Amino acid sequence: MGKRAVIIGAGPGGLTAARELHQLGVPSTLLEKESQVGGLAKTVRREGYHFDLGGHRFFTKVKLIERIWHETLGDALLTRPRLSRIFYNKHFFHYPLRPADALRKLGIWEAGQCMTSFAAAKVFPQRREEDLESWLINRFGERLYRTFFKTYTEKVWGIPCDQISADWAGQRIKGLDMITLLRNALGLTGKGGGPKTLIDQFLYPRFGPGMLWERMTEQLEAAGSEVKLEHPVEAIRWQRGGVTSVVAGGKTYAGTHFLSTMPVKELIEALDPAPPAEVREAARFFSYRDFLTVGLVLDGRDFFPDNWIYIHEPEVKVGRIQNFGNWSADMVGRRNVTCLGMEYFCFEGDGLWSMPDADLVNFAKQELEKIGLGRADKVIKGWAIRVPKAYPVYDGQYQEGLRRVRAFLEQVPNLQLLGRNGMHRYNNMDHSMLTGILAARNILGSRYDLWKVNADAEYLEEGADISAEELHGLEQTQPLVPGRVSTAPARLGA
Template sequence: MTENETRPTAPASEDSRPYVVLGGGPAGLTAGYLLAKRGERVIVLESTDQVGGIARTEVRRAPNGGEYRFDLGGHRFFTKVREVDDLWLEIMKGEFLLRPRQSRIYWRRKFLQYPLEGMDVLKKLGPVDLMRAGGSYLYAAVKTKVRPQPEETLDVWVSNRFGRWLFTQFFKTYTEKVWGVPTSELRADWAAQRIKGLSFFSAAKAAFLGNKGNEIRSLIGEFHYPRFGPGQMWERMKSDIETRGGEVRMNAPVTRVLIRDGVATGVIAGGETIEAKAVISSLPLGVTTRITDPEAPAEVRDAGRGLRYRDFLTVSLVIDGRDLFPDNWIYIHEPGVKVGRIQNFRSWSPWMVPNDDEASIGMEYFCFEGDSLWNMKDEDLVELAKSELGQMGLGDPSKVTMGFATRVHKAYPVYDGEYARNLEVVKEWLAQTPNLVQVGRNGLHRYNNSDHSMLTAMRAVDNLLDGTRHDIWAVNAEAEYHEEDGSSTGGQGDRNAANPYPYREAPPLNEREAATESAS
């Protein structure tokens, strides 16, 4: 639904209490924006001094003027959910770039194009490894038909679709680096959600015939991106909420959610009690189960604590000289280094780097809060990143002119062997308080991208204001919400009638300075 096609503003209710939204990430801000847009009182409470959550943009001042911008995690804006796409355009108003995707896999000191390209695969793998991959796949295909095995864990799910050889070479090392546990302990749900539609056959077909029409979601060829990084969208959304009369309070952690007779009546933040008509929470489920008043039952709190998360940190480096590689990011499948992925920020947007004489990259490390990597001093993390950059032959450590580390809490919900049971316990408890609604990635313990996290907030607002009965837990789980669903249009599409704001092409680098609009 666009700015020009909005629902009529709801008349002011006799109940003057605001809707209270917990968390200023993509889901929380979306809920706050849509509530304010429809004339409702809304207060968004963010515990830190910056909106955007794990999708925020870090900014560092360059010694010679300008700013370096760092995207934590890399956020491609691609969706086939038309209403999410329309909302992005509505917020960004011409500040959305249409960018080419380029990603590669670094494996055995070689680069493999990703999406796969037939001749590149033939050249890099060679005939022996290709025979191993093909033979392993054929064996798996026959085995799954003759003696099918329950696909409960990630290693079985992937091996059945790609063969054991490819699983061991490409999936196992990288996946265990990301999650910090053996693939045999990860549930198949994660693979089914994140790489659905991709198999040995479909990947091989895409490699030799191309991924026409972006049939395989994981293999999209282009995406959209805010000119000054994803943080630009969240800052604009915050400003729009405030312009429409809503509040976004920073440094306002919530310490209690008040529930009386099965109704959420308010929250306590910073010692202040804020009455609420309803509470929309993007807090991690484990946090929500621990801060209610009265206290949640012991089994619910135990289930909340049992929902685990993977944290990560980015070591951002500024390097003297031109870009080290043209990719948006490179997946590091090398077992001999700790880094899991490397971003090149200029490939996301030319405005992320203030000059043409330096490269700016992000070395991403996956860890658990409190482990040796997480607790490493910032200067030691910078030295580690420089060392591994040189070890892989991707850059000269001596040319690094600046570096810093940024830690990200609870970046990825872990789909371990107990998560499904724990999640059901928490869901049953939440169902007893219909106006306490969880949204977003951590709010639902679901590994959603930004578009589906925002869609959960949209559905929550519809349920609260219009009396609809959307199953928010089903977003990105059932066919009607999948990006592959043909009934949902989106992406670039026909913008003329549906939305007045076009996508913007990034100009050549030397025209970057001609831009006059600041990243508000």
Template sequence: MGHARRRPRLPRAGGALSGRTVIFGAGPAGLAAAYTLARAGEAPLVIERSGVVGGISRTVEFDGYRFDLGGHRFFTRFPEVQALWEEVLGGDFLDRPRLSRILYDGRFFDYPLRPANALRTLGARESVACMASYARARVAPRGDEATFEGWVQNRFGTRLFDRFFRSYTEKVWGIPTAEIGAEWASQRIKNLDLGVAVAQALRLRRRDTDVTSLIERFQYPRTGPGLLYDRMAARVVADGGEVRFRAPLTRVEHAGGRVTRAWTGETPLNGAAFLSSMPLTHLVEAMDPPAPEAVRAAARALTFRHLLLVGVVVDRPELFPDTWIYVHDARLRVGRIQNFGNWSPYMVPDTTSSGIGMEYFCSDGDALWTADDETLSRLATTELAATGLLGAGRVVRTHVVRVPRAYPVYRRGYEAHLATLVGWLRTLTNLQPIGRYGMFKYNNADHSILTALLAVENLRGAGHDVWAVNTDSDYQEIRRAPAPARGGAS
């Protein structure tokens, strides 16, 4: 894969396109492309499978309580993405403090770790054992560097790995850490993990590495990310574009190396160019004539994780001060707990209650994924109580949201399958995959949006390799210059 060295501007006007652009999916990527095109007077058509915009970045509301599907910090190193957010959100873009902790073995660790807290919480004996294990790993690394497990063990030691990396990672990905490729670790683990923090606390790592997850402020739309996407969609329509709901892409006709027509059900969609933020694997399956069997087999080999969010309303305010808590405790199935009133006070309709998000990660076939709402509500309520965070509060309402395909899984060997797909899709010259699942990349929203902005520039004749976003060193998450930052698995 090449490297996208050129830094794009937020495209405004520019050369007129030769025809309409059809965009599959109204999530952050699809809407960013549509917004940019519509602002430039190029009325795009967006077809969206569901009835709402925002994709997995949407904000769900029930009874006045707003729930973000996972808690989306707004951070970007790309000025054009920041400019877009600010343009759309104006004064509704809040600067928020972040507090988060890790729950492990029934104890809360400050996150980022503070030395006194870490030592007190781990205990002197355990701290020394972690240090010894870390020293052994540094002197004689033994892990297989190709795997997440080996990569992390070599850098932090087996003991820290077992305590602070294994259980949470396996909750998120649903496979043993030895089966997860090191690419994910090398891209994301630097952003933050307790291992880094413990090591820093114990002075095992120098403090000059600016680890993004130590940042304690972030930006957030007043009423959640959905506010951004609602406004973008409204603007697309005001500028002459169209966002068509309950219109899934079902078929892509192609001939001679070009997409000739797309279909939603029985409705044909003509266009000169096509941008796809729908799942890459589904796009390949929609090809007519069908993609070669090797390409379809590669699509079937790519796996994903679903997210289950149980929104929980509790009849007490200020249950805990964190924005979110990572639950590393293997005895609890919940992976992360969000406190949405701390993301923005406007996420909760009053000052006497709390809106909590219990996040579960699962795969097809997991009992959890097919469990009914009542079972999930009971589980979330029981587990919230088990953490001790509920205190004297009472759960008064719950709301279950199922988010399919939230995480593309970087299982060892996935790169070869993805390369097969990408190689074939590149032969269709007027089709550009964009976004997170659209490109099967573990992209944050800003990366997803950047791919859309680059793809729009390509429509105007630029030669960006959109696939390079998040693989080029320029796009790495470790921050070396003063800039806002984020960390942690999202």
């Protein structure tokens, strides 16, 4: 058919697009700037230990996606139970909160204070419920709010709770308040049961999420597709009517169709010639929350049984701690050690981000000891791993940025943007993969609107292998990003 695709980025979105294209008989070349595949969902290896950047649960409502996971990994795809609790004041608290458990572990004095503060909130509720802080105080009282909600939320998002829109909590923890929790605890759940329960098991590759993307790459290469590592795309050459080629690693790659998962901000900057001023200016409208994990290897096992824990102690900066051996024993190997991932949410260039690696490892060790989860002198090794652009930020300007970019794309219809930073969408792997599949099918003549995957449910072609219910389920299971007060929370497609 003379079609040839060039795909920017070998993360979940780009690789799945290449896989689908191969099945449709279209050759492709994947250009990846890093020395390994997987993007945000890669597995980082250090001296035989495996680190997942964030802890990637494989969960999807879309059967086609799950089938791809199984077909690619076979019996290397494990089913794992979930345990994740809150750690506060040297106690583990059940997550989601259980009143009896929480009050017992807080101790009589503190529990009494919490109940008094809860009663006060019920008698004198905050009138305006626009922000997350007042929303939570009205439902739990000030003291429980400070203990179980404020610290962690602010660590993750870097925004004070009184500036986060209450709508986010309304959607995220729907039906949750102290009264409901108490009624549930007493078995008085009434019609419709209690609030949504958490997914209590998920799929996980033996050697972490990157194993899936490495296997997929091997299969693609064996089938004749090209995956070029250490090929950062430096220029995207275009003219009215379409993109003609991209330049990566000093070489030019021509094609008939182009797919991009690189951050949309960087895509705009790579366009050659530069796009009109209004599009150039839009590059400034995209910002990101970054993330770093300090991988620590500790002598001995059995530190805690959770896959990960949420750290609510306000005196430390660590937000979450992963225990990789509890995701899959192969992440650690047969050694008598424990591998932890101390996770810090930050902004590129801030104090934590800029700290030298050795200092970061030291800092993480001290924090672990401070909260009482492990002794610093038990740490045998450690590495700092930085993850730039981990979270696309939904602020007051990104939507205008996307509007301008989408208007520009009409001039270059052979270029499709997909995936997480490619579309500036806070999504899970399954969403990136699905946009990859649909973008590939568009090359063969389908007309899916990747910006409205859910709305496309009506358009699904015969034999599409995806149902309208699955697309709806996909949207419902994507994470929500808090908006600032006066900006509603955003869900995919919103």
